[in-house]
Amino acid sequence: MSLKVITFDVYNTLINYGKELIEEITSNITKYLKSIGIEASFEHVYEAYVGLDREIRLRRVTEMVYVPPMDNVRAFLERLMHRYGVELNERMVMDVANIISNTLLESKNAKPGEDAQYVLMEMKDDGYRVGVVSNVIFWSSSVTRRLLDKYGLSKYIDVQVYADEVGKAKPHPAIFERAYSLLTHDMEPDIAIHVGDGFKEDLLGSVLDDIIGVFIDREGKFVISGSPAEFIKCRAYGVRRLKEVLLIPHLVSSCSI
Structure with a gap:
């Protein structure tokens, strides 16, 4: 398996x-x-x-x-x-x-993305262990954990790792390494993916730590047409919508990572 x-x-x-x-x-x-x-x-x-x-x-x-x-x-x-x-x-x-x-x-001005629950549920159903890797600025990770609970997303998440718990923030490799160590129990995964809306913090940070990076480019700065777009073969991708993340495993299935 x-x-x-x-x-x-x-x-x-x-x-x-x-x-x-x-x-x-x-x-x-x-x-x-x-x-x-x-x-x-x-x-x-x-x-x-x-x-x-x-x-x-x-x-x-x-x-x-x-x-x-x-x-x-x-x-x-x-x-x-x-x-x-x-x-x-x-x-x-x-x-x-x-x-x-x-x-x-x-606030009603902070709410889950329309595809968030569906994407998490589908990745779980596809046999993925699911985690969160997130930075903090003006509020602690405990607030984010409560927000994920409030919107019913935490039940699909196996591991949550935050900058204030690690003492390092994305794109530093330490925060990614902590999350993937907990998710894999220090075993080498067959496939590892990170998804985020930060080009440098999420995409470059994950790629530099040998994780497949997926950048959510809602404004179309880099993904102008044809989503998902492959930035680096088998290593880095861009999507316009969160739901399109579900296509990434199929794109990398034939890659040798």
């Missing part, structure tokens, strides 16, 4: 969110700050949040840097409080971290 494993990124792969969720988080933080006497503007809060998020993502790729979620929340607030000349305290850090996490868990 062959050993087949597949892992998925979480956000904007299995669970989708966009600008609306960030605006909701920003609004809730702005309301909180006003409740404690800090007249921060929505625009300044949004700018600080999005700006730091962008910097963190860049540093993960260029420097392989991992920073714990609470430290990122603190850095976000330090920038914001500096603008308003307010001294930051740890109570504010804890409060804002809880606001971010609770907004995510309660």
Whole structure:
């Protein structure tokens, strides 16, 4: 019996969110700050949040840097409080971290992709062991685990591995290696696939760790026509929709990995 494993990124792969969720988080933080006497503007809060998020993502790729979620929340607030000349305290850090996490868990702007449950179920039925490999920025892995439970996706997932548990973030090989070690019990898999919407974090990260990479290119930046597209023969693919991931095993079945 062959050993087949597949892992998925979480956000904007299995669970989708966009600008609306960030605006909701920003609004809730702005309301909180006003409740404690800090007249921060929505625009300044949004700018600080999005700006730091962008910097963190860049540093993960260029420097392989991992920073714990609470430290990122603190850095976000330090920038914001500096603008308003307010001294930051740890109570504010804890409060804002809880606001971010609770907004995510309660928001209608974060929801599973329409194909997410179907794809996970089909991969399980096809004999794959299924895992999650996901980074964290402003909320911990415990929040993501609760979200996957909330939407009924965790029952199809055998292993969940997150950056704050490993101390390394994608594209660092350590986080992929942890997931595949747990999924295979340190045996060599016959086929190993990772799926995500990050070209560098997911696709390049997996390929560099000798895992077949599948990039979800919803905007069509690289997959212009003919999905799935083969970027590197038998090693790297692009799809426009999550559902098309189900075609990848058939494409690689005749490959010598």
